[in-house]
Amino acid sequence: MTTTTYVLIPGFWLGAEVWRPVADALRRRGHLVHAVDLAGMGERAHLAAPDTDLTTHVDDVVDLIEQQDLHEVVLVGHSYGALVATGVADRMPDRVAHLVYIDSGPLPNGIAQADFEGPEARGANQDAVVTHGQGWQLPPPDWAALAAEVPEVDDAAVAALVEGSRPQPWLTATQPVALTGAWERLPRTGVLCSFSLEQLQQMAPHAPVFAHMIDGDWTYLELPTWHWPMVSRPAELAEALGSVAR
Template sequence: MATYVLLPGFWLGAWAWRPVTAELRGHGHDVRPLSLTGLGERAHLARPDTDLETHITDVLNLIRYEDLHEVVLVGHSYAGSVVIPSVADRIPERIAQLVFIDSGPLPDGMSQAQFSPPEDQARNAELVRTAGHGWQLPPPPWQELASRVSGLPADMLERLTRLSTPQPWATATTPVRLTGAWEKLPRLHVLCSFPIEQVQAMAATVPAFRHMTDEGLTYRDLPGWHWPMFDRPGELAAILHEA
């Protein structure tokens, strides 16, 4: 039996992991999906100063107060890029493995917002200013994004639209601070949006991808949507179980 802590990306809460959680628990694992502050059932706790440090503390407190050890720490998108490396950097002795779902660790000093192309950064900043009260990034048009993939159940898309919540923008603009302690841990990258070869090619020239060619990491391809917990939950759970 393994202990999994599952962290969702922007706009989502623990509810997004429900099918994956059920599959893993069916294998006898201890599974802890977590809604970060200001998201999911904790949406009412969102504040303008909810930032990356807040979300790091969420995970640190779960691990410490639940006395979790040998944790398989799973992060999707934003949670993979900046949250799980930060947690592992502070308590590497509690972490057995890091699993990045369609994401990779950003280098020290970089923020999640800086990972996006300049035109996307400008568009997101404008959305925050005009539709997010100056401190929240509204959810994307899920119906439009889902039209690019096949196989997404209608009821899942309805839940996604109904339950996603604005992302506190300070979580995206806070630079990640890492000492390098996390780099000693085993890492698995589950790639959905880009094939392994393309990611490795970008790592050679794009600083944001530089950790994607580190020694000791492994890759698994799961082609599909950026949110595999919705369109391919069974396959994602099987990869995590094998990990």
């Protein structure tokens, strides 16, 4: 079996540990897996600072790929991690073989993560940053409330999310994406969890933030669950990632 190199990038609030069941399953299949703690997250929580932004996190992953001398990488981004993955691929497309977006996708140039859900959501998050995040951090969500209607996520999984999450530096959400377009020549796979391909195809013509999820070299897999499939359905997510390598 051919060994594939995966780099797994988490979304907001979480570190490399959230990927452990998926990473372990891929390693058992003989693959090389690097799950990333971005600056301020996971075991690198002490590096959080008011100036930690999207560029900081792109630099983190670029540095990992260069220091480990990784090539032909399957670069996997979950949620906000999609912006990091796209930024990395745009900067070093010759090191990336395939992009995988977990319940997420690339944003158009000049758009920030904080803009994705619209001005009302951005305003609410900004208020939370000011009120509860010292003016520069977005507090983690109420994981128990989010998981309340997800049978696959038990109390132990919720406790692990609470333990493993850290406030998100707000500049990572407000710094707009800056891309040259070099990433666009790479093949990409979307793993859709909280919405279907049919819903995506219906939304894309009317919502510019979804435009990059229709145009280009895309394949799609559906894995119906909540937004964090590495917690709710890790075995199936590992199988989906393994299928990309095949």
